Amino acid sequence: MDFKKLDTLKGFMPGHEGQALTKWAKEFSQYGPALEIGTFGAKSALYIAAGISSNDQLIYTIDHHLGSEEHQLGEEYFDSDIYDNHLGRVNTVPLMQENLQQFDESKWIIPIIADANVLAPNWKQELGLLFIDGSHTNISAENDFMLYRTLLLYGVLCSIVSHYTIS
Secondary structure: OOHHHHHOOOOOOOHHHHHHHHHHHHHHOOOOOEEEEOOOOOHHHHHHHHHHHHHOOOEEEEEOOOOOHHHOOOOOOOOHHHEEOOOOEEOOHHHHHHHHOOOHHHHHEEEEEOOHHHHHHHOOOOEOEEEEOOOOEHHHHHHHHHHHHHHEOOOOOOEEEOOOOEO
16 A cells, blocks of 8 residues: 555545554454445555455445535535536545556445445445544444444454544
């Protein structure tokens, strides 16, 4: 993985946090695949892929690709580059696709365009790693954890809940 190149991608994952994710992914993916809730442009998914690849595991990344609260028109982190005028809303799918195409490690990433809350009752795959970084409110992160926690394999709980939150 070219981490210097990865660090230049648009996204909110600082390099030191990404490196920690890579380390945790390598350790915990020996027990099962990873699930990421919220990916924006797949920067964090690529950090995780760098770790899980050594264990021949996959990372499933679930995101509705509508942007979080802070990405919406008129909000603090609004970015016109991810606003789709045709759709009249934020759309991070093209950014994710562009980022994934730049790295061979993307072969370990399975993007799922969906609402994680809707998908949860149907998700059956047990997990070695759960990374929650969707909506950046405490209540949302707690909700995601409650929906997916039972799928973490016994004894390998590794849940990194949102690297920043909005109060």
